[in-house]
Amino acid sequence: MKYNAVIFDLDGVICHTDKYHYEAWKKIADELGIYFDETINNRLRGVSRMESFEIILERYDGVMSQEEKTEYTTKKNEVYKELLKNMSPADLSPEVKNTLDGLRGQGLKLAIGSSSKNAGFILEQLGLGGYFDAISDGNNISNSKPDPEVFLKAAQFVKEEPGSCLVVEDAKAGLEAAIAGGMDCAAIGDAVASGLATYNLNTFGDLADVVK
Ligand code: BG6
Ligand code: MG
Numbered sequence: 098m099k100y101n102a103v104i105f106d107l108d109g110v111i112c113h114t115d116k117y118h119y120e121a122w123k124k125i126a127d128e129l130g131i132y133f134d135e136t137i138n139n140r141l142r143g144v145s146r147m148e149s150f151e152i153i154l155e156r157y158d159g160v161m162s163q164e165e166k167t168e169y170t171t172k173k174n175e176v177y178k179e180l181l182k183n184m185s186p187a188d189l190s191p192e193v194k195n196t197l198d199g200l201r202g203q204g205l206k207l208a209i210g211s212s213s214k215n216a217g218f219i220l221e222q223l224g225l226g227g228y229f230d231a232i233s234d235g236n237n238i239s240n241s242k243p244d245p246e247v248f249l250k251a252a253q254f255v256k257e258e259p260g261s262c263l264v265v266e267d268a269k270a271g272l273e274a275a276i277a278g279g280m281d282c283a284a285i286g287d288a289v290a291s292g293l294a295t296y297n298l299n300t301f302g303d304l305a306d307v308v309k
Pocket of ligand 1: 107108118141142143144145146149174211212213214215216235
């Protein structure tokens with residue numbers, strides 16, 4: 098086996114929360130009269146909540162204080178959390194669940210490395226509460242991707258060296274974080290186009306071959 102542990106990004110890898118992030122940010126952007134579309138939303142992948150808002154504010158003409166920024170990001174999160182209540186185990190694809198079970202069956206440790214502060218809640222909604230060996234998320238880091246902190250913490254949590262871990266990511270910032278942390282990485286979805294990954298996955302199930 099090439100690795101001892103696999104660290105998964107959550108949003109865009111294990112599940113798809115893009116539409117909920119979009120809907121919640123759109124509400125805030127509309128309130129502020131800022132143009133926002135799905136292409137801009139794609140730039141928010143892997144980026145922390147406040148950094149996401151800063152990207153949205155690139156199109157804002159006014160000046161906003163730190164207090165106001167906190168107010169709007171808090172509001173966005175309230176809307177987002179309400180939308181997340183729509184998620185259920187039906188949102189976990191059988192392909193993802195079967196692949197995870199297969200990797201675990203091969204003796205690999207499985208961890209989450211996500212910028213989100215809602216990772217625990219999302220995993221509960223998907224029926225994966227308690228499934229992973231460790232969760233490193235937005236609540237235990239000071240620097241978000243492309244900084245490697247979230248993945249290095251995940252490796253520490255499962256007591257493995259970075260070189261023994263494989264990261265799975267759908268965002269360029271996440272691949273950069275893995276590389277900066279000295280980890281191999283597998284890209285899925287949009288991240289494939291960056292050409293940065295050690296492996297490119299057509300589908301989540303390809304991981305079974307990648308780790309062999
Ligand atoms: C990442 C998402 O997983 O989490 C980003 O890809 C998001 O789009 C970030 O901004 C932070 O999420 P949250 O749930 O803490 O607002
Ligand atoms: Mg992602």
